[in-house]
Amino acid sequence: MKLLATIALFFALITTGFAQHHNGRGSAPRSSTPHVTAQHTPPGHAARTPRQDTNNKHYREARSHWNGARFDHDYFYHHFGVRHPFPMLYWYGTPFACNSIFYADSVPFVVTSCIDGFYATGTFYILDDDGYILVNPAYPDVAIGLRVAW
Numbered sequence: 001m002k003l004l005a006t007i008a009l010f011f012a013l014i015t016t017g018f019a020q021h022h023n024g025r026g027s028a029p030r031s032s033t034p035h036v037t038a039q040h041t042p043p044g045h046a047a048r049t050p051r052q053d054t055n056n057k058h059y060r061e062a063r064s065h066w067n068g069a070r071f072d073h074d075y076f077y078h079h080f081g082v083r084h085p086f087p088m089l090y091w092y093g094t095p096f097a098c099n100s101i102f103y104a105d106s107v108p109f110v111v112t113s114c115i116d117g118f119y120a121t122g123t124f125y126i127l128d129d130d131g132y133i134l135v136n137p138a139y140p141d142v143a144i145g146l147r148v149a150w
Contacts, residue, residue, distance in 0.1 A: 058106035066150065076128055078107050085123040095119060101149055111132070113145035 059100040065075035078084075086104055093100030098114040104126060111134070120136045127133050 002107075020134075055108055062105065062107045063150070066148065068129070068130075080126040080128075080132075082125055082127070085125045088121070088124050096144065108149040109146045110149040111144055112147050113143075114146060115142065118142065118144075 009122075010055070011039070033114075062071070062079070065072045071079075084105075086111050088095070088102060090103045091100055092102070096111060096115065096118050098111055100111050102111075104124075109132065110127070118139075120139055120142075122136060122138055124134055124136050126146065127135055127143075129143070132148070134144040134146055136142065
């Protein structure tokens with residue numbers, strides 16, 4: 001009987017220490033720097049554009065070529081399209097989900113078309129097809145609608 005009480009006490013102490021170390025939620029402690037590759041936006045809430053460093057040279061340049069609805073042709077041609085592929089690295093929200101945000105060349109893009117369960121890795125590019133779309137050459141039939149999130 002004493003052995004069972006000792007084992008129960010041992011497990012109680014271990015789980016209490018684990019809960020205190022992990023903020024009582026059973027998850028790892030949050031760092032002060034956000035983990036941008038897969039932050040989650042709660043259902044029913046629009047993703048907010050993460051704070052952008054407006055002193056960033058690329059950000060300022062992109063803003064100067066934005067007319068309120070789209071980039072001018074020369075800027076877009078020199079920064080996006082098939083000639084300018086990029087890896088998908090910086091997501092705010094669930095990758096590829098509606099209202100999730102990613103950055104390409106310091107420009108925040110919001111996913112506007114939902115494709116349930118779609119996930120891809122590799123190289124991507126952004127095309128202008130009467131609106132911006134995200135394309136992965138490995139999935140030529142999938143085009144994900146985008147808008148710029150200034």
